[in-house]
Amino acid sequence: MALKQQQPLDPAYLEKLQDYYAEHKVIPSYSVLATLWGISAKSWVAECVRRFEEAGYLDWTPDRQLKPGARFFERRLAHDTVQAGLPNPALADGYDMVTIDDYLIRVPSKTSLVRVKGESMIDAGIHDGDLIVVEQQPNANVGDIVVAIVDNEFTVKYLDREKGGFVLKPANKAFPVIRPKGRLEIFGVMAGLVRRTR
Amino acid sequence: MALKQQQPLDPAYLEKLQDYYAEHKVIPSYSVLATLWGISAKSWVAECVRRFEEAGYLDWTPDRQLKPGARFFERRLAHDTVQAGLPNPALADGYDMVTIDDYLIRVPSKTSLVRVKGESMIDAGIHDGDLIVVEQQPNANVGDIVVAIVDNEFTVKYLDREKGGFVLKPANKAFPVIRPKGRLEIFGVMAGLVRRTR
DNA sequence: TAAGCTACCGAACGATCGTTCTGGTGTCAA
DNA sequence: TTGACACCAGAACGATCGTTCGGTAGCTTA
Numbered sequence: 055m056a057l058k059q060q061q062p063l064d065p066a067y068l069e070k071l072q073d074y075y076a077e078h079k080v081i082p083s084y085s086v087l088a089t090l091w092g093i094s095a096k097s098w099v100a101e102c103v104r105r106f107e108e109a110g111y112l113d114w115t116p117d118r119q120l121k122p123g124a125r126f127f128e129r130r131l132a133h134d135t136v137q138a139g140l141p142n143p144a145l146a147d148g149y150d151m152v153t154i155d156d157y158l159i160r161v162p163s164k165t166s167l168v169r170v171k172g173e174s175m176i177d178a179g180i181h182d183g184d185l186i187v188v189e190q191q192p193n194a195n196v197g198d199i200v201v202a203i204v205d206n207e208f209t210v211k212y213l214d215r216e217k218g219g220f221v222l223k224p225a226n227k228a229f230p231v232i233r234p235k236g237r238l239e240i241f242g243v244m245a246g247l248v249r250r251t252r
Numbered sequence: 253m254a255l256k257q258q259q260p261l262d263p264a265y266l267e268k269l270q271d272y273y274a275e276h277k278v279i280p281s282y283s284v285l286a287t288l289w290g291i292s293a294k295s296w297v298a299e300c301v302r303r304f305e306e307a308g309y310l311d312w313t314p315d316r317q318l319k320p321g322a323r324f325f326e327r328r329l330a331h332d333t334v335q336a337g338l339p340n341p342a343l344a345d346g347y348d349m350v351t352i353d354d355y356l357i358r359v360p361s362k363t364s365l366v367r368v369k370g371e372s373m374i375d376a377g378i379h380d381g382d383l384i385v386v387e388q389q390p391n392a393n394v395g396d397i398v399v400a401i402v403d404n405e406f407t408v409k410y411l412d413r414e415k416g417g418f419v420l421k422p423a424n425k426a427f428p429v430i431r432p433k434g435r436l437e438i439f440g441v442m443a444g445l446v447r448r449t450r
Numbered sequence: 451t452a453a454g455c456t457a458c459c460g461a462a463c464g465a466t467c468g469t470t471c472t473g474g475t476g477t478c479a480a
Numbered sequence: 481t482t483g484a485c486a487c488c489a490g491a492a493c494g495a496t497c498g499t500t501c502g503g504t505a506g507c508t509t510a
Binding site for chain 3: 291292295296
């Protein structure tokens with residue numbers, strides 16, 4: 055027996071909830087949701103919540119408290135071609151959904167973030183203040199951008215090899231190549247980059 | 253009159269709550285908190301919550317629901333120098349974030365992602381294939397990096413003004429300045445950048 | 451050794467929670 | 481014309497919520 059196709063809910067409901075969550079970091083109660091959505095019956099709120107839950111946007115804690123679901127943090131990824139008159143971006147067509155965290159992080163337990171200091175990697179498009187997504191591992195390949203520990207500080211550089219051993223090369227001619235005296239301590243390999251510009 | 257100095261609370265309480273929040277993205281109720289903290293009296297939970305609230309770790313929504321406070325996501329040891337042994341690569345901000353998503357997105361309903369095509373903004377550290385975090389809005393200021401719609405395609409450029417009107421300037425001398433014939437249609441303003449390198 | 455804290459327990463209570471059920475309205479196809 | 485269905489209102493209800501208040505055990509201070 056085929057499952058009955060559920061009518062899609064008003065996307066504005068989800069958006070309002072996401073905005074509320076972004077502000078308060080909490081999912082509100084049914085009565086607050088009713089106000090938020092302009093609905094005056096808790097029973098209908100319950101039904102809407104049920105559908106969002108079914109669609110994966112909401113979930114429950116073991117203690118039966120409402121919480122964000124797996125798809126709650128999805129973002130619209132606009133295609134690079136735009137339809138003819140498309141003033142209203144609410145149209146579902148022309149968008150894929152992506153969650154930024156899933157996009158960048160493959161192994162959460164081995165992934166961390168390091169803030170970039172200085173302009174030594176500017177030719178690789180890595181600016182001062184950017185966050186580097188690092189997959190922690192003790193070794194890397196020549197050509198990888200690695201986060202190494204030099205003089206008790208994190209440093210982001212290209213990994214390269216000279217006859218003397220491994221070296222760290224900046225992507226900026228104004229900076230010198232680093233040739234570590236002892237063993238080169240690698241913290242991890244760069245897997246991504248995050249920059250906030252506003 | 254000097255304010256009475258409050259006894260510091262057990263830091264383990266806050267840690268347990270932060271762990272719970274990291275898992276469920278929600279602040280639990282008093283009875284769940286009691287279980288979480290190994291306390292059997294809700295009245296005492298209420299007192300602890302009151303002190304966390306006083307210290308800025310917890311807060312209330314306008315609807316009197318408990319939510320994370322301003323200091324909830326703070327890091328204990330936030331500096332980019334590395335301790336002996338393997339470090340916890342904290343953010344130098346003094347604040348940690350729950351998710352990368354949270355770091356980049358302020359208004360989810362008005363935010364979407366656009367993939368960059370080409371090298372026209374390479375001098376701004378924006379590479380081919382990067383994802384631009386866009387806050388959708390119909391106008392912008394000179395100097396902003398904007399996502400505009402030109403010939404039914406998204407294009408990322410600096411917004412500038414010439415005597416003829418607004419123009420779009422690339423960050424790469426090999427590319428021409430775009431002078432739109434009619435009205436310049438702005439999709440939104442760049443608020444961040446995401447790059448995957450692996 | 452009594453008084454005065456702090457840390458906690460436990461019962462009681464009114465408010466609010468989410469659920470359930472009954473019912474109304476608008477739309478569309480048969 | 482009549483269902484069928486989606487959308488929504490409202491009342492009723494037991495469960496759970498957070499608050500209040502009284503009480504206890506242990507440690508200080510005087």
